[in-house]
Amino acid sequence: MEKINPQFYNFDEFLQGRLFEIPEYQRAYSWTSKQRKDLFNDIKKLYSYPDFDEGTRNHFLATVVCCNKKRKEKYGTEIFEIFDIVDGQQRITTLIILLKAIHKKLLDLNDAKFKKEIIKLDDIFVKDSDNRLILIQNNHDSSLILRDYLLSGKEADRKKIKTKAEYNLLYAFSECQKFVEEWCENDDILELLILIKYRLCFVFHELQNESTVYTVFEVLNSRGLEVDWLDKCKSMLMGIAYEENSTDSTLNFLHKYWSLIYRTIGINEVPGSEILRFAATLYYTNDQSRVMKPEDAIECFRKITKQSTSKVVDISKWLLDVASELSEIYSNVRLTAVTDKIHARLVAVAIKLSEHFDENEKEILLQQWEKVTFRIFGLYQKDSRTKIGEYTRLAQKIMGINDNMTYIKEKGKFNEVFNELVKLGIDYPAAGISKALEDANCYNGWEKEAIYFFYNYERYLCGENGYNFPKAFWDKIWESSVQDSIEHIYPQTESLAWRGKVTKRKEYHANRIGNLLILPIGLNKQLQNNGFDIKKSKYSDTLMYSAKDVAKYNEWNIVTIEERTKKLLEWAQKEWEDIKL
Incomplete structure (x- = not known):
């Protein structure tokens, strides 16, 4: 030594x-x-x-x-x-x-x-x-x-x-x-x-x-120092490869895969511990009730590679596959309101990685996953403790692999997984969205959900009216702070121009879904507490069809807030219904 x-x-x-x-x-x-x-x-x-x-x-x-x-x-x-x-x-x-x-x-x-x-x-x-x-x-x-x-x-x-x-x-x-x-x-x-x-x-x-590097690294960083779990996993896998005198070909593949892993997560800074946890949870499908802890994930991979040293390359390749899909999810700012919960992300990664489905089937499953996930955590505003076990077990069922990293081909897998996705949302039906959101605060703590909600509404209105979707505006909205584009039609701070328009529960009405609007970056700050006549003129001048739609109202008060709230929630019930196959 x-x-x-x-x-x-x-x-x-x-x-x-x-x-x-x-x-x-x-x-x-x-x-x-x-x-x-x-x-x-x-x-x-x-x-x-x-x-x-x-x-x-x-x-x-x-x-x-x-x-x-x-x-x-x-x-x-x-x-x-x-x-x-x-x-x-x-x-x-x-x-x-x-x-x-x-x-x-x-x-x-x-x-x-x-x-x-x-x-x-x-x-x-x-x-x-x-x-x-x-x-x-x-x-x-x-x-x-x-x-x-x-x-x-x-x-x-x-x-x-x-x-x-x-x-x-x-x-x-x-x-x-x-x-x-x-x-x-x-x-x-x-x-x-x-x-x-x-x-x-x-x-x-x-x-x-x-060959000595990884042994020293692992020993030094087992003493309470803050080291990313993915780095620890790499060191463990490399160390095992050297201990077992692996071939140059094996070592070259390890270097290649880990170079690609770090290049991938360097683009969007995906948490290394999450890559490790997802990889182990989806690899070691033993009916987990939650995403595996990082220390358990490392021990899982250590056990597998000690039994068969050749697995160090397979596991490294698997970690790269998981890192690539997670990087894609993290880079999709449009889906931030849907991918906010770790167990929801796990299911999306499983669908993307599974070999059971063709690309068209994956697209349908991801659309249903998006609908049901936003319905649960966005429209019904459930917290991260909701459906942990159900999402985790579904992700493992989707993968359907054995301990040799071999896919178990099953007939009817698509229909089974689709039905399981529908089942996830059975307690949170689309028909109940109006009741869940009609009196809800849809601003404080719900900003990213509001952006996602109105993005889909804008696409719907544009499609219905033959209007060009204002993609350039939305690209800027996704890149900016969520507060920069959310407009309160009736302002949070009442001005002289609004006096008497909303006389009861002012803050309550200000944050209702029917009083919110998405505007091009900076316009809501420009308008602030201006009266509705000035605001609606500016709304008409934008390329946002939802803003033009609000500009059709003659005035803005409790009655119109109630009317638009009802209109939006009726649309939402149809928008987030389960897909009909």
Whole structure:
């Protein structure tokens, strides 16, 4: 077994003589503002200690595990070893970005006394005159925004950003720069540079063989450190593959599948734990009553792969399939009001992955799933505890696989699953929608459901009247905050123009479904408390047919709110009826 010799380094020592790469089969940069804020607070806390100036106080930033690539780059008289960062890449990447933010600030200050430090930092980020040897090469960064930032300090055009991972990097650039700016308001920037380079410390594990990497990773991260469950699963599967001396072909497939997994979830930032939980719940179909816990999911896969090492590739491929379908669901903002509950998402993933149905059958099942799910959780406003077992067992029934990952072909599967979907909503019939919503608050806490409701209503009106659906407006609505487009026809705050129009239970009437309307982004803020005559004129000018429909009313009061509420709910009862085969 490889001998492990951990070293205690400050950040400057850690960077010397090394170049770093993030393998494609590792997670992309995923730190959020919360993790960066925690790091900034650690730095400020360290600086605040009374004995900081004595040079004896350091801050330990946990463990970094790297695999020596046994490859070197030479420039002039300097030789740099290449390392894959296996554990600690989020922390290291953020600190390098923070160093670059300090470098940018020193350049902006344009003071001769900083020239030496600027040159030193230049040499840290870029090792050669050809801009080939960059301190860190990031993964899943198709736009090369980290590389360009380290070279020039310029941030990428947000219009060219393609993935959530790339957005995370942009946020890191701006937040690190903001932290440096705020530091300089009260303290010396060189003190900050000293602190980061010499007072932040790591335990550095340098490994020579990839076979040892995953064992060390799993041991280190079984001690309460915050690590994504999907990363733990990958480490477990890779470790088993190496322990059993798997072939190069097996290892290549593992690297390929995990590269694709992280690329997939880097686009929409799908929770890794959910991918793992769904994959195990749908793989290990033993009549679960809820989505499997992540720790149980890992043990499930560990047990299967220990019995048959060849399963590490099958399970990795399965995780990729689940990740791809979940990524598609998370990217569909139109369905946010339907996919809000985890057990509902599970059924959608199962339908998409099942080999029992052709594409037309899947489309019908997904339409029925959408109808019944919105009816339960949207129109009847049931919470996430509703129908957990029923949804979970249905998802497993849809998959119909055995422990060998083999589909059990069954005749009549489509009709059976369709009937089960209908059965899910039997306690929440379409005929009861009017009673469920006629007096409901359809704004506070129901905003995304309101958007989805009126989106479908707009499509209905356009179809009925031969009107072009205003897709461009709706694309902007989906991309924006839900409050930006929801209009209260009778306003929440009454103005002189509305005095006497609604005399009883004002807030109640303001938030009823019949008083709500979706407008192009910004128009509702423009209208605010204006009287109905002004509002209806603006409604008529939009390309939203539902707004034009409201503009047909002569006035707006309790009677018209009641009338439109009834009209909308009668339509909703037909819209969310079960599909008739």
